[in-house]
Amino acid sequence: MQAPRRKYDKYPIVKIDPHITTEKFNELEAKLEKLKKVKRPREAEEVKRLALMGDFSENAGYQLAKGRLRGINQRILDIEDLLRRAEIIETPGKDKVGLGNFVTILSEGKTKTYQILGSVETNPLQGVISHNSPLGAALMGKRAGDRVNVLLANKNKEYKILKID
Secondary structure (H helix, E strand, O other): OOOOOOOOOOOOOOOOOOEEOHHHHHHHHHHHHHHHHHHHHHHHHHHHHHHOOOOOOOOHHHHHHHHHHHHHHHHHHHHHHHHHHOEEOOOOOOOOOOOOOEEEEEEOOEEEEEEEEOHHHOEHHHOEEEOOOHHHHHHOOOOOOOEEEEEEOOEEEEEEEEEEO
């Protein structure tokens, strides 16, 4: 029987944006500590307990517990990798839009304020956008008073930068 082969071009490897705030860095460290000291040992004990129940091939609880343990281990590896490669966002200047800035913009008579951060921390509903997003990328490096055009959903929208904090 031949081993299955993955098509690597079908599932491209996406690099995680390393830019994070100090708060997010500390949050990830706390989460990593909890995974290592609480969740993984608890799940490992559950795997041991279920392993004592007999035949592994027909022990669905054991298979599920092993899957959860693998998921926890993968999450630990992912967080460790992100923390190792993390680039902390420094306090930005207020003359040009950069990572960490709050930017107040005007579009179609509406004023909105966004904070520009790395991809890991984005939450558009709370006004946090990535510097890799179309709007975030267009705003980067601009000054108060500048106008930027962004192509969104096949429409060209114009934004005016009112204030940079």
